[in-house]
Amino acid sequence: MPTRYKSSESTWRRFYVVLALCCCLLFSGCLNSERVFTVFVASSMTEFIELMLPELETQYPDLQVRVNIAGSGTLVNQITEGAAADVVLLAGANHMDRLQSANRFQPPVPIARNSLTVVVSSDIGGEATTISDLEDEGLQGAICADGAPCGALALAFSKASDLDLSNATREPNVKAVLSKVLRGEVDYGFVYRSDARLAGDQLATINPQGLDLFITSYSLALADSDEVSLSFLELLTKPEAGQILEELGFLRP
Amino acid sequence: MRNRLPRRVRVLGLLVVALVATPVVSLLCRVPWSRMPSLLTEQVVTDALLLSLLSSVLAAFVAVTVGIPVALLLSRMEGVLASVTRALIMLPMVLPPVVGGAALLFAFGRKGTLGSTLEEVTGLVLPYSLGGVVLANAFVALPFVVLTIEGSLRSLDPRFELAAASLGANEFKTTVRVVLPMVRGSLVAAGFLAWARALGEFGATITFAGNIPGKTQTLPLAVFVAMETDQEAALAMSVVLILISLGVLLTMRERWWPAR
Numbered sequence: 107m108p109t110r111y112k113s114s115e116s117t118w119r120r121f122y123v124v125l126a127l128c129c130c131l132l133f134s135g136c137l138n139s140e141r142v143f144t145v146f147v148a149s150s151m152t153e154f155i156e157l158m159l160p161e162l163e164t165q166y167p168d169l170q171v172r173v174n175i176a177g178s179g180t181l182v183n184q185i186t187e188g189a190a191a192d193v194v195l196l197a198g199a200n201h202m203d204r205l206q207s208a209n210r211f212q213p214p215v216p217i218a219r220n221s222l223t224v225v226v227s228s229d230i231g232g233e234a235t236t237i238s239d240l241e242d243e244g245l246q247g248a249i250c251a252d253g254a255p256c257g258a259l260a261l262a263f264s265k266a267s268d269l270d271l272s273n274a275t276r277e278p279n280v281k282a283v284l285s286k287v288l289r290g291e292v293d294y295g296f297v298y299r300s301d302a303r304l305a306g307d308q309l310a311t312i313n314p315q316g317l318d319l320f321i322t323s324y325s326l327a328l329a330d331s332d333e334v335s336l337s338f339l340e341l342l343t344k345p346e347a348g349q350i351l352e353e354l355g356f357l358r359p
Numbered sequence: 360m361r362n363r364l365p366r367r368v369r370v371l372g373l374l375v376v377a378l379v380a381t382p383v384v385s386l387l388c389r390v391p392w393s394r395m396p397s398l399l400t401e402q403v404v405t406d407a408l409l410l411s412l413l414s415s416v417l418a419a420f421v422a423v424t425v426g427i428p429v430a431l432l433l434s435r436m437e438g439v440l441a442s443v444t445r446a447l448i449m450l451p452m453v454l455p456p457v458v459g460g461a462a463l464l465f466a467f468g469r470k471g472t473l474g475s476t477l478e479e480v481t482g483l484v485l486p487y488s489l490g491g492v493v494l495a496n497a498f499v500a501l502p503f504v505v506l507t508i509e510g511s512l513r514s515l516d517p518r519f520e521l522a523a524a525s526l527g528a529n530e531f532k533t534t535v536r537v538v539l540p541m542v543r544g545s546l547v548a549a550g551f552l553a554w555a556r557a558l559g560e561f562g563a564t565i566t567f568a569g570n571i572p573g574k575t576q577t578l579p580l581a582v583f584v585a586m587e588t589d590q591e592a593a594l595a596m597s598v599v600l601i602l603i604s605l606g607v608l609l610t611m612r613e614r615w616w617p618a619r
Contacts, residue, residue, distance in 0.1 A: 276584060
């Protein structure tokens, strides 16, 4: 049937036209002259970055800022597997070392430090006041996964203080731990002081002796020393930034 | 004799097959084969493997057991009611598993609508336990089970049921002794499909059952954690998952896509 062949030919033609249009659309996106600035941020630094970015955006009105938030281990994996970032703000010296050894990032600049605390769900807030109460039968804890610095710190503390954390669930990042405690799905969680501060009065905290010695440090690495990246670095290291960090519960570098 | 395919269709088809194979092959290229034995015998890995096998088999049994009455019910329903019920049952199949896990938390979590009563009455807490892993896995596997069994129930010749009834079998006996044995092939196929789906489950499990090594950390969860700490171990575990999945697909080929 000749007519059917004709219609199938025109279907193919239509297919090629659509394909060509898609390609045009794709390339027009690349030709867009607006500068994109990609920031990779450790999950615990979310609020700090959100407070600092507006200033960068007023400085460069044409700048399109993209923020990628994840646990530090995930961020480094993404970059070593080819993700492009202009600046990377990581928790944990080991992750920064991995980034430095695998990539052409510039030497890191310290930004802040953070220490751990234990947040306790409001359901058991009155009953659990010391660290040994956490080992009570039936209590469910949460810590970060080993790959995130908050998880590595919590495990190091548990080893040093003989606290059994083998029954705690390992969450992908510190925000997941906090939200599980806030929703009452777990009874306690090991989070950063800055995260506990976010929860405010909703959660009680326990600060066993020695826990404040388990500290993680944040550092920033630039891919290039272009103008925008340098402005970003300056923004994060000036004295006002230090004040904001302290208000958020971080320690100065 | 079938018409020979046009060349561009053949080329395009082969290209897509190659494109699908590339990621799997690339992963296999990165695997540290010589270290496989030592990587796979680490405690974390063996724990996760055993837990995965146990929970996925249990989940498959649960899904088939609860899926049979649903499939029977659906196979007798007609019209809008059937469409709505089927859509509801199929929902976990298209829903992001993380959403499914969150929904499970709101229902069976410690603060959930049913979970809090369950804890009060029986003392049973589903999240952060093996039961939670099984529930999350069965939840995402159920649509596959219902879909498979309902399909073969619908293609069943109704005369067998008529014959059974005319020989004096009651409704229960007809269902259990006549209808179900006739679709046992699809019950097995559904079970394997559910098992395969449960084995690879990630989102619902980590959201609902958490990630406790040796207790609720299944193989996909262990891969996720190891990606950040020990990539070689993650790759070794991925190989195990790929081999199991391929094995299931090849053994079940007769049941899932017969006579090809």
